[in-house]
Amino acid sequence: AQKITQTQPGMFVQEKEAVTLDCTYDTSDPSYGLFWYKQPSSGEMIFLIYQGSYDQQNATEGRYSLNFQKARKSANLVISASQLGDSAMYFCAMRDPAVQGGKLIFGQGTELSVKP
Amino acid sequence: DTGVSQNPRHKITKRGQNVTFRCDPISEHNRLYWYRQTLGQGPEFLTYFQNEAQLEKSRLLSDRFSAERPKGSFSTLEIQRTEQGDSAMYLCASSPTLGQQETQYFGPGTRLLVL
Numbered sequence: 001a002q003k004i005t006q007t008q009p010g011m012f013v014q015e016k017e018a019v020t021l022d023c024t025y026d027t028s029d030p031s032y033g034l035f036w037y038k039q040p041s042s043g044e045m046i047f048l049i050y051q052g053s054y055d056q057q058n059a060t061e062g063r064y065s066l067n068f069q070k071a072r073k074s075a076n077l078v079i080s081a082s083q084l085g086d087s088a089m090y091f092c093a094m095r096d097p098a099v100q101g102g103k104l105i106f107g108q109g110t111e112l113s114v115k116p
Numbered sequence: 117d118t119g120v121s122q123n124p125r126h127k128i129t130k131r132g133q134n135v136t137f138r139c140d141p142i143s144e145h146n147r148l149y150w151y152r153q154t155l156g157q158g159p160e161f162l163t164y165f166q167n168e169a170q171l172e173k174s175r176l177l178s179d180r181f182s183a184e185r186p187k188g189s190f191s192t193l194e195i196q197r198t199e200q201g202d203s204a205m206y207l208c209a210s211s212p213t214l215g216q217q218e219t220q221y222f223g224p225g226t227r228l229l230v231l
Contacts, residue, residue, distance in 0.1 A: 045209070
């Protein structure tokens with residue numbers, strides 16, 4: 001069965017520094033998609049970045065980049081130049097490739113705190 | 117605002133009462149999803165619609181839960197005879213049908229507290 005693992009319950013980073021949030025996944029399907037979402041205390045899940053299993057390059061979106069290591073089944077999120085507003089929960093998710101419509105399977109999340 | 121909207125944002129109810137939540141997806145999105153998130157956990161899939169057809173239901177969706185999307189636009193999620201274990205955040209998401217990169221965009225959620 002597909003599974004997402006985030007092993008860091010909480011992380012601290014100094015403002016303006018970079019931080020890496022870990023995500024490993026498990027699937028036997030060769031075609032899958034990986035997503036990162038941010039959830040502030042208000043509760044809304046905000047889409048950050050997507051990586052497809054067949055994408056040749058690591059995805060980047062502004063200050064967010066995804067360190068995709070397919071052989072290790074890892075999809076770590078890198079946030080550069082952290083800002084106070086980056087403090088939130090971060091969830092890694094995988095689209096279930098076996099299901100029409102592709103429900104998302106989420107990890108447990110990592111709580112990021114940015115220190116001034 | 118053309119994002120996903122959900123109403124109400126908060127609901128407090130007594131055990132045994134029925135509650136109904138509404139989700140309005142992004143207008144051109146034909147796929148709509150419901151997830152439930154309990155404290156300290158990631159969201160868990162409940163059900164999914166493509167247009168008005170409900171194509172999948174999770175085992176989490178007991179007989180007390182029902183979801184509809186009557187005209188392929190907005191959706192409702194009803195919980196009958198609520199239990200304290202139903203207390204959670206209920207998230208709605210929508211996506212277009214574009215192939216593998218079908219990003220799901222989430223609404224602000226409805227926080228349910230069952231007393």
